[in-house]
Amino acid sequence: MREMIKAKAIELLENGTVNRVLGWKAGEFFYDLTPGIFTSREEIEETFEYSVFSAANLSKYLIAESRKEGKIAVFLKPCDSYSFQQLLKEHRIWRDRVYVVGIACDGMCSMDVIRDKGITGVTAVEEDGENLKLTTLYGDKTIAKADALLERCVHCKSRKVVVFDEMIGENGEEIPDSHRFDMVEKLEAMTPEERFAFWRGELSRCIRCNACRNVCPACSCEKCVFDNDKSGIAQKAAASDFEENNFHIIRAFHVASRCTDCGECSRVCPQNIPLHLLNRKFIRDINELYGEYQAGSDMDTKPPLMNFTTDDCEPSVVYERGGKV
């Protein structure tokens, strides 16, 4: 796969289809792959990386990149393609300046997960069928790939690239029984006090690094309210230790019905806060109240929260579902 992707990148550059390629390159560590832009064969040969750690969703970078001169090629995994299409739908990406190469994906891995399995000092990882062969400071080890997957890949919702100009590998299908709402259901089953305690425990770790916002493809305002001096809430000192909690709740409201559940927010959180659960709660509620809806799955359907039909649920649904005044 890695070689095919690199070869495709070089081919697209050299046959003049594009003048830049958006892919991944090694960051601080080999498992710390970050997005990179490549403009020559040499660059690609030397620094382009694709591995089980190519988790980064590249779609958001195209907002800025597609406005530049010339065409750019991008490699999109299935989940990334939903974000890409959602951004297309919001007119944020100029489609005619992007050449999309869809890549089949059966899950991305996380070094954190590997470490949690008690394996440390990993210096190299190689895919070997269903397994990962790990070279560590303490000798070679093997771990099933399924045991090293990112949370979002364990509960993968779709292996279908929804928009592409060409595919590498065979395109997959949606996965209806992804069990991605299992944890949300557990949270819903809690008493309000338990749930509050759960979220306080998680969210109070927030250091407001804004990584979740910066990586989120749905968080792509020209000027974020939290950076806008005129908004009255930018750069302000927290008035209480609850403010960071509000930040995440407000952000979840903000991206509701536009969030494709790509899971980047949780992946990049340095404090390992399961932020995707907030988004999934919204997705689940929207599915229940307005019918199944997957943001980014097509170009035509109106997002339920930006649409009005006479069948829409009435506000009384809150009480019908056991809410209190």
Add this chain to the structure above:
Amino acid sequence: MQRIGVFVCWCGSNIAATVDVEAVANALAMEPGVVISTNYQYMCSQAGQEMIQNAIREHKLTGIVVCSCSPRMHEATFRKTAQQAGLNPYMVEIANIREQCSWVHKDKLTGTEKAIILGRAAIAKVHLNAPLTAGQSPVTKRALVIGGGIAGIQTALDIADAGFEVDIVEKKPTIGGKMSQIDKTFPTLDCAACILTPKMVDVAQNEKIKIYSYSEVEAVKGFVGNFHVTIRKKARYVDETKCTGCGLCTEKCPQKKVPNEFNLGLDTRRAIYIPFAQAIPKVATIDADYCSMLKSGKCGVCSKVCTAGAIDYKQTDQLIEQEYGAIVVATGFNPISMDKFDEFAYSKSPDVVTSLEYERLMNAAGPTGGTLLRPSDKTHPHTIVFVQCVGSRCDSSEKGKSYCSKICCMYTAKHAMLTREKYPDTEVYVFYIDVRTPGKNFDEFYRRAVEDYDVHYVKGMVGKVTPENGKLKVQASDLLGGRQMHIDADMVVLAAAIEPDKSARPLATMLTASMDTNDFFTEAHPKLRPVESPTAGIFLSGACQGPKDIPETVAQAGAAASKVIGLLAKDNLTCNPCVAKSDEMMCNGCSACEKVCPYGAITYMDKEFRGPNRTTLIRRVASVNPAVCQGCGACTVACPSGAMDLQGFSNSQIMAEVDAICK
């Protein structure tokens, strides 16, 4: 810094009794920017307004806060006051210290405290107010009337008489509504058809009126003066332009067993039918649920007998798009279902009928040709019991309606009287809770039934009706006589409560017109604006607004028409300047606002912006057409980046109000 004047109104004792107006004025005088704060007995009086105008001139005020009644009441008044004194009318804010304060509080301390907080919020807002200038929008000089009963007919005729185009949308195959089913009308007992059908013909012949029969309103967009309506003209499988209404098809159609809804199912009609002889338009309609040709492709008799070649089995629903300046709702009423009133044996015996069914049984054009016969055995009934208030004035909200249906007392008196007149050998009992006869010549009419026609009026309710050996055993209480009554009746007639037509609720949603809990349309003001909906450009005619008899309906229909004429006579309407505006520097171009805008006021354009390092960026940004925007604010909440804001109600203004309240 604004120079703000605060004017606290007593509203006589309406406010002053529960709010210490002097204390409010003194407290608000301390707020930043306030240069004068005073109180007066009636701020809306001429003297009060002059006081404000003098203060504006004398203190060079840049904004004013009037602490008084609801802005719905006098905001326009005080804006005009300010304008006459040279202040922009949108620099006026109203703090509602009457409806939201003095009227809901009993304790003067609490009331005063709240009034000060409301005043402070209004002052905080005025600090951020900016002068706004209203634009103008043109008026489409055509009205839509939804519903072709007597209400819709009268409204349409009156509007057309003033020279404006009117369209009537009627969901049934003919106009005429409930009145066409009625036999005689109280209190003069003239025949309903004799006075209604000439009006129906007038409608048909009026060049200004277009009837969309067998049609429904599918979608409404736009706003006062500029409504865009989609009308679904349902397939009637008959070409209206060719059908002559000869009725041959309705005689030859082999499908004879279709319940005739015009006679409330008391007899049958054919699958192709004309509801009644005087139908307008007099055009046949095929009932797709029963037509064998449409269901199985076998038959085609009507097509063969039709000499005009009007039958078209392939006809489909048609969508008609039309612009209107005003919309009149005249969707009328229906009797409620008798399903929940098993004690009266309505579902058990065909001889228990509703009053509207009785109306058909008395009607010369009805299923019995006007001879009163029991539905069960077609014999002449000798004892008839009328039960009033079936489902009206009910306590239990599940079963009936809490309101008085208003028309039942009078039509029951009419039925009783006509029955006694035609069949003097019939004993007629009327069981009532109260007999309500306010109306010109109404009580005299009822007295005649009792005194001249010997109708037995019994105060009390019927407890149970049991069908037994071809009779109806009626158990009832006579409250005045203090006794139980047992009557062996031949027929029982139930004065069923009336409710708004089921189509009213979805229609109200489309029109964004408000309704009460019973689904009657609410009027803009119960006393002073009874024929207007609070939604501008929507008018109410007839029983869709509340139970009404024919004289009242016709009066209201005319009133609604005069309001419509007043609107359509204008060439332009002054727009509301409190419209949305997009901050292009913040706009993402995502189209969220465009998707939620009910008025189609938002468009997008690619615009060049200066980027960093002397570069040029092209960005897609929203732009609002202020003549089309109605300031509903949907876009401001949909906008993910906060680029959309409502002038006069900006996010910062509202936050300032909230901050002032929470201070």
